[in-house]
Amino acid sequence: MKSYTYIFCFLLTIYFTNTYAQECNNSVHTGEGTFYDGVAGGTFGNCSLPVATGDYMHCALNNFDYDGSNACGACIEVTGAKGSVILNVVDRCPECASGDVDMTMEAFEMIADVIDGRVPISWKFVPCETISNNETIKINFKEGSSEFWTAIQFREINHAVSKMEYQLPDNTWKNTNRELFNFFIETSGIASPMNLRVTSILGEELIFENIVLNLNEDFDTGLQFSTPSECQEILSIDNIPLxxxxxxxxxxxxxxxxxxxxxxxxxxxxxxxxxxxxxxxxxxxxxxxxxxxxxxxxxxxxxxxxxx
Known part of the structure; x- marks a missing residue:
């Protein structure tokens, strides 16, 4: 009896000390897959990202893998008993355990039978080219933004954004805090026009110059994070045992x-x-x-x- 209690405690230690990392072809996560109504038709997910009406290829990640909104906009490939599906991370599932993914019913049907309700899954982060159609990165300014309080979000990204900085008058760069709802916010404001530097989860840096604050429409940067060749080679996880x-x-x-x-x-x-x-x-x-x-x-x- 004591040996099994030890096993339980040992497993919990592993459970809570995993190191979170998004990398192309990184280690496979395992957990449970469930489904909910989704957030199509607005910006209702915790990531505050727009999801088109009729777009059901999205999901909510558990708190651990959501990682304080660092996973927002990233893509994951989920595999279940029936097959695999690539989903965009636009929401958070607070009640989900580490490794769990809550997806739309339409997405769930592609990996398991809906009647099962809760199923074992495997998943990993993958580039988003397959669903973004090679769109360039867009910059969105949250309503209420001004030169005195500025909130910025990046959309149509191939890889998750890990950091945003803005250039100061002395040409140095200042890091900006990111909130749980996926906006980088400078409470003292950023003067417009501005130069922004963003870093992808893979470490690539892009600089967007002369960005004018605009609350009416997103700014098209004309740039996109690249995907290293090694990330293109092995995207399928069909052979991972469940x-x-x-x-x-x-x-x-x-x-x-x-x-x-x-x-x-x-x-x-x-x-x-x-x-x-x-x-x-x-x-x-x-x-x-x-x-x-x-x-x-x-x-x-x-x-x-x-x-x-």
Whole structure:
């Protein structure tokens, strides 16, 4: 019993100490895929990015991978049992666990059956050329911006923006803070016209010169982040194995089913206390209080369970 409690604590340590990084062809993330209504037809997502009416190829990332809005505008390739889909990150899922992706039903249908509701997925960051049609970067000034308070957002990006700076009169560059809703804000304002320097998540720098503050329309920079050749070579993650033991329904109020179970499991609460264990393909959770639980298997595979 103590050994499984140790395994649980060990896994939680790994869970919370992952180093976040967006790189082309970087390590594959795993988690659960779910679906929601999406934010098509406005700028309703947490990233404040416009999503066209009828555009369902977008998603919300969990808090960890959202990374304080650093992931906004990036693209991810999500793979499930039925296939893969490339989605634009435009929203945040506060209740999602690390690695989870909440997508539109239309996108979810491309990787799994809707009736499943919650499914294991693999995903990674990829360049956005496939959905941006090689558009150049646009600069949007938030309503209320002026030379005394300036809020800037970058749109139609091939790779996520990691930093924005503006040029001071002495030709040095000043870094600008980024808010959770994906605007770089200088509370003391930036004089117009302005020179801006942006850095992509891959480290590429672009300088946009003589940008005039305009609240009526986005400024077309005529420039775009490039994609190194090594990022073009391996975009598919179809061969990444998904977890074989699928837990459903999740959330659940009574019986949890473990599909393809072939190993001993441990049911633990969020504090690591062991509640039950067995080798069956069902777990009776009807007597438990609502909350978050974990199924831990002998091979150290762990799944989060929500009890309604």
């Amino acid at each position: 977890p074989t033991n699928i837990l459903y329904p999740n959330p659940t109020s009574e019986i949890l089913y473990i599909k393809n179970n072939s190993a001993k499991w441990i049911l633990s609460d969020s504090e690591g206390k062991i509640i039950d264990q067995g080798t069956t393909d069902t777990v009776d959770m009807s007597a438990l209080n609502p909350g978050i639980y974990f199924i831990i298997q002998k091979n150290r595979q762990t799944e989060k369970i929500i009890k309604r």
